Amino acid sequence: MKTKIINLLTVFLFIFSCSGNARGGTYLETNDQAKVKRKNIDIDQWVEINRAEIEELRTDWKATIMNRNQELVANQTLTPYQEKALWAGKILEVLELDWTEAERQHLQAMLRFIVTYPEMYMDKTDTSFGIRVEAQTKALNWLRYAKRKLKWDQELLYAIASTKAEMDEHKKINPKFQSYLFHEVDGEFIPHLLINGELVAFDPDELR
16 A cells, blocks of 8 residues: 655744734844844843743633644734744743753754744745745754754654644643644545654544
8 A cells, every 4th residue: 555644744834834924013134134133132031031921922822722723823813022922932831841951952942043033923025035044944954953863753843843732741732733644545645643653544623
């Protein structure tokens, strides 16, 4: 039996999957201007200054968003700051789980990326092409390192980087927040979830 998997988790959006487009005014910066600003950002200071709002946003999000469909709808209403704060809050929560030092450093790198590349939450018309390419390159390098060096599988990467859903102590998310894969069986593409490394057939209506 021939099998093939079409991964709905696209590479260029693997961190901010299906985020909304620009909401709120922005202006175009040159690459040099953006690099200087990024270099001068103190991540710990930014987190402390924004901690109260981050925690409030995360608390509200977890209390109101119950599945992936609701998350995708909610993403369209978020401002760039809210997107950044929610993702930063998610990774701060993830960092509280049990990791090796190398894994922890890689998650810290993701937090830095989230804070220092607000362009990832903006419409293409509000950011320069060069900055978008730079951000996408860093995202791809982060993904490659996670897969090749840390040996993180697709399920773990999805749980960390493609949904704002909370991870439990086993580094799992509620299955209702999983995007699904189409698995080809006898010429037909059947929706499956990737759970514990195995493909499990399901009815998409169950995620609503």
